[in-house]
Amino acid sequence: MNFTRTLLPLSLLLLSGCVVGPDYQKPETALPAKFTESKATSAENVALNPWWEAFRDKRLNALVHEGLGENLSVMTALERIEAAEASVTIAGAGSLPSLGVGANATAQGGHNAQDRRTITGGADASWLLDFFGQYRRAKEAATASLDAAYDDVNVARLAYLSDLVSSYVNARYFQEALALSRKNLESRRETLKLTNEIREAGAASNLDVLQTEGLVNQTLAELPGLEAGFLQAANHIATLLGVPAGTVTASLTKGSAQPMPRYTTRTGVPADLIRNRPDIRAAERRLQAATAQIGVNEANLYPSIQLGGSINASRVFTNPGVTNMTSWSFGPSLALPIFNGGELRARVKVARSQAEQQYLTWKSTVLNAVEEVENAQSALIRDGQTVAALRKVVQTNEKTLELARESYRGGASTILDVLDAERNVASARLSLAAAIRQLARDYVALNVAIGGGAEIGAAETVASK
Known part of the structure; x- marks a missing residue:
């Protein structure tokens, strides 16, 4: 009779098919209602937004399209999906x-x-x-890890987009800087010619000629570094496309205007990042997997x-x-499980600690994402103001150079006034080119920070596997 009383509750417990361990709950963290310099308006899903098309650069669009299915980092992340899918099968096989x-x-x-x-x-x-859900929890953990692997592909795709577009921006900057330096070189050679003519007329000294020649030679010395910068950017683009370095250099040699974004980016609100950023989604899936692992370890206690x-x-x-x-x-x-030296309960504690670590990782990922958006947006706004101001500086210095040359021809000023004006023009032009490059890089950073374009090409890439 006592045996029956003991066995019956245990049988009912086993037949109930309970699942031990905590059920997964979506994590939460306090976020501001809006970004500092944005309106409190939620944005649409930006994962399919081809934001690089705002540059209106056909060559850039072609490079992005070519590289989406060929980038080695994305392909490596896709291979991890194969392993994660096999892990789901393994986890489910134990209960059969x-x-x-x-x-x-x-x-x-x-x-x-x-x-x-x-x-x-x-x-x-x-x-x-599987009365206590050990294999069900194991399959839950494996499925969550598989979801994280898919999100990791999108993380790799975002990193690729950021690297490729930024490298293209760099390549076009160095080409622009080369063109400006050659233009400055031509201007300084004209000044040298003018100085020689005035010296022959007896109105200039040999010192004036030497100073002018020095400025010409200084410009010549700057050209190799700019050429090397362009070649390095082109070589890196080739690597991102999965082809040997130097393969795309010829196609980029024909220069084009520096990329400039033609419209602004809607950042949405901080809460949108949890939905749109693949790294945040991957961190959440790993938190779910760690939570399920608690149940796996708890089932071993029974x-x-x-x-x-x-x-x-x-x-x-x-x-x-x-x-x-x-x-x-x-x-x-x-x-x-009766005598195990506390190992099984210690494993449960380890699993709970690992789940807490994953929550902290998720929270840190969210906060870092908010910071990246704030930084990129503030930089984009202010660098836009810098570009506008530098355009006016270039115009002013170019007019100053014209007046300095006319004054020098008339004998009302010295060669130093002309040389100073030329230096100012050259510096302002290169500063403007650098500011435009930074503005374009800020635009890239902002769109990547909000998760823009993370899923473009995803279906095509997975289908080709």
């Missing part, structure tokens, strides 16, 4: 019955021995009953029951006749 079969044949004979042939076959089956059985049959052929023999067995086995 297993069956194995085998067979063998032997022959025996000799001078004094009786001829004997034996054929034996058998089958073994087992099934671990008894486990395994159903097993086997059947074996043999047939023996001898001279007198044939003998058949068959045997079978079936029954449950119970394992009780």
Whole structure:
């Protein structure tokens, strides 16, 4: 009677099919209602927004399209999906019955021995009953890790877009800087020619000529560094496309205008980042996997029951006749974790700590994303103001240079006034080119920070696997 009273509650508990461990809850963290320099308006899903098309650069668009399916980092991330999918299969297989079969044949004979042939076959089956949800939690963890692997592909795709477009911006900057330096070189050679003419007329000294020649040579010395910068940017673009360095240099040699974004970016609100940023989604999926792992470890604290059985049959052929023999067995086995030195409970504590670490990682990822958007947006706004101001500086210095040359021809000023004006023009032009490059890079950073374009080409890339 006492045995029945003890067994009945345990049987009801086992048959209920309970799942131990905490159920996953979406994480939360306090976020501001809006970004500092944006309106409190939620943005649409930006994962399919081809933001680089705002540059209106056909060559850049072609490079992005070409590289989406060829970038090695994205392809590596796709391979990790294969492993994650296999892990889901492995995790689910543990809760299913297993069956194995085998067979063998032997022959025996000799001078004094009786001829004997034996054929034996058998089958073994087992099934671990998942009463406490160990395998269900394991499959939940593996599925969450698979989702994280898909998000990691989008993280790699965003990194590729950022690197490729920024490298293209750099390449066009160095080409613009080269063109400006050559233009400055032409201007300084004209000044040198003018100085020689005035010296021949007796109105300039050899010192004036030497100072002018020095400025010409200084400009010549700047050209190789700018050429190297362009070649390095072009080589890096080739690497991002998965082709040898130098492959795309010829196609980029024909220069074009520096990329400038033609419209602004809607940043949305900070809460949108949780939906749009693939790194945040991946961190959340890893938190879910870590939470499920707590249940896996907790299930090991409880008894486990395994159903097993086997059947074996043999047939023996001898001279007198044939003998058949068959045997079978079936029954449950119970394992009780009693003495393990506290290892199993320690594993549960480790799993809980790892889940807490994953939550902190998720929270840190969210806060870093908000900071990246704030920084990129503030930089984009102010660098736009810098570009507008530098355009006026260039115009002013160019007019000043014209007036300085006319004054020098008329003898009202010295060659130093002309040289100073030329330096100011050259410096202002290069500063403007650098500011335009930074403005374009800020635009790239802002769109990447909000998760823009993370899923473009995703379906095509996965389908090609």
